[in-house]
Amino acid sequence: MPHCAIVGTGFYVPDRVVTNEELTHLMDTSDEWIVERTGIRERRWVPEGMSGAEMARRASEAALEEAGLEASEVDAIVLATLSPDHFFPGTGVFLQRELGIPGVPAIDLRAQCSGFLYGLSVCDAFIRSGQYRTILLVGVEIHSTGLDMSTRGRDLAVLFGDGAGAVVLRATDEEGRGVLSTHIHADGRFAEILWAEYSSSARHPRIDAEVLAQGRHYPTMQGREVFKHAVVRMPEAVMEALETNGLTTEDIDLLIPHQANQRISEMVRRRLKLPEEKLVDNIARYGNTTAATIPIALAEAVRDGRLERGDLLCMVAFGSGFTWASALVRW
Ligand code: ACO
Numbered sequence: 001m002p003h004c005a006i007v008g009t010g011f012y013v014p015d016r017v018v019t020n021e022e023l024t025h026l027m028d029t030s031d032e033w034i035v036e037r038t039g040i041r042e043r044r045w046v047p048e049g050m051s052g053a054e055m056a057r058r059a060s061e062a063a064l065e066e067a068g069l070e071a072s073e074v075d076a077i078v079l080a081t082l083s084p085d086h087f088f089p090g091t092g093v094f095l096q097r098e099l100g101i102p103g104v105p106a107i108d109l110r111a112q113c114s115g116f117l118y119g120l121s122v123c124d125a126f127i128r129s130g131q132y133r134t135i136l137l138v139g140v141e142i143h144s145t146g147l148d149m150s151t152r153g154r155d156l157a158v159l160f161g162d163g164a165g166a167v168v169l170r171a172t173d174e175e176g177r178g179v180l181s182t183h184i185h186a187d188g189r190f191a192e193i194l195w196a197e198y199s200s201s202a203r204h205p206r207i208d209a210e211v212l213a214q215g216r217h218y219p220t221m222q223g224r225e226v227f228k229h230a231v232v233r234m235p236e237a238v239m240e241a242l243e244t245n246g247l248t249t250e251d252i253d254l255l256i257p258h259q260a261n262q263r264i265s266e267m268v269r270r271r272l273k274l275p276e277e278k279l280v281d282n283i284a285r286y287g288n289t290t291a292a293t294i295p296i297a298l299a300e301a302v303r304d305g306r307l308e309r310g311d312l313l314c315m316v317a318f319g320s321g322f323t324w325a326s327a328l329v330r331w
Helices: 031-038 052-067 091-099 112-129 151-157 188-193 209-214 223-244 262-271 290-303
Strands: 003-012 017-019 042-044 076-080 106-109 134-141 163-172 178-186 254-257 312-319 323-330
Touching (some): 003 052, 003 290, 112 134, 178 223, 223 262, 223 323
Antiparallel strands (some): 003 163
C-alpha cells in the first residue's frame, strides 16, 4: 500500500499588514490587551477584490514549485475553508479553474480550524487506497470581510487574519516516510459556541434587514469555553496519535498546533512537556487564519530549515464545531 508524503509546501498572505494599533482606530481595544491575551501583534487583510481562490492559487503554485511538479500532474484538489468565496459552488472549483486543470475533482471541506487536518485525513485515505497519486491540499481563509470591526465585535475581530497555505501530497513506496496516522473528531453539542448563525438556508429569507441591523450575520464566540476545551482536546489528540504509533512525546521533533491563541499553544506545549524550540508559533504575525494556520506554519518551518528528512512532525488542531484533529508525519 502506498504512503502519503508531503512533497511540497507553500503559502500566501496578502501584503496589507494590520497592526493592533490600527485596530484601535476602529474599536475600543489596545495593543497590550491583544498581545497579553492572544500573542497577536499583526494580521493580514486582503485588498478589495482579492478572492480566496486567488490566495489559494498563489499558495498552491508555491507548493507545486517546491515539489517540482506542474499543476497538470495534480489528480485531485481538496480545499478546506469556512469562508468560501460564494455559498456555491465551492472555492475548490475556482482554484481548479485558476490552475487551469479542468476535469480534476475539487472537494471543498468544512471543518473550520481543523479543516486542514481533516483534509489530510481524506487525502491520506485517497492515496493509500490508490485512487489518486498526487493531491493538492489547501487551507484558505478570508476573515477580514466578515467580522464586526466595531467595539461590539472586538472579542473576535482582533483574533483573525486572512491567508492561504497549501501542500502537495504524493504516493510514495518509501517505507516509514509520510503520514503515519490521522485522527479526526467532532462534537456537535458545542456547535453554537463558535459559529456564524446567518446567513442561513434554514431561515426564510436567509438573511434580512433586521438580522443585518443586529449584526447577527457576524460570527460569535464564547471565548472561555473554546479555550477550556481546546487545551484538553489538543493534548489528548496528540497522545492518541503517539499511542497509535507506539511513540512518546519525546519522539516529536516539531509540533505545529493550530494557531488560535499563543496561550493555547503554550499550554498544549507544557501539557506535553515539550521544549520551546519544538513548537512552531507564528500567530504574532498572522493571527488566526483558521484552516490556513497549519499549512502556513508548515511552509514557514520548511523554509526556516526546521524539518529534516526523518523528523517526526506532529500537527494538532481544535476549533468550531467543535472539531479537533491530529496527525503524525515522518518527514
Ligand atoms: N480588546 C479589549 N478588551 C476586550 C477585547 C478586545 N479585543 N475583547 C474582549 N474584551 C474585554 C471583554 O469585553 C471583557 O470585558 P469585561 O470584563 O468588562 O466584560 C474582558 O475583555 C475579558 O474578556 P474575556 O472574554 O473574559 O477575556 P479572556 O481572558 O477570556 O480572553 C480570548 C478572550 C482571548 C478570546 C480568550 O477567551 C481566548 O483566547 N479564547 C479562545 C478562543 C479562540 O482562540 N478562538 C479563536 C477561534 S477558535 C480556534 O481557532 C480554536
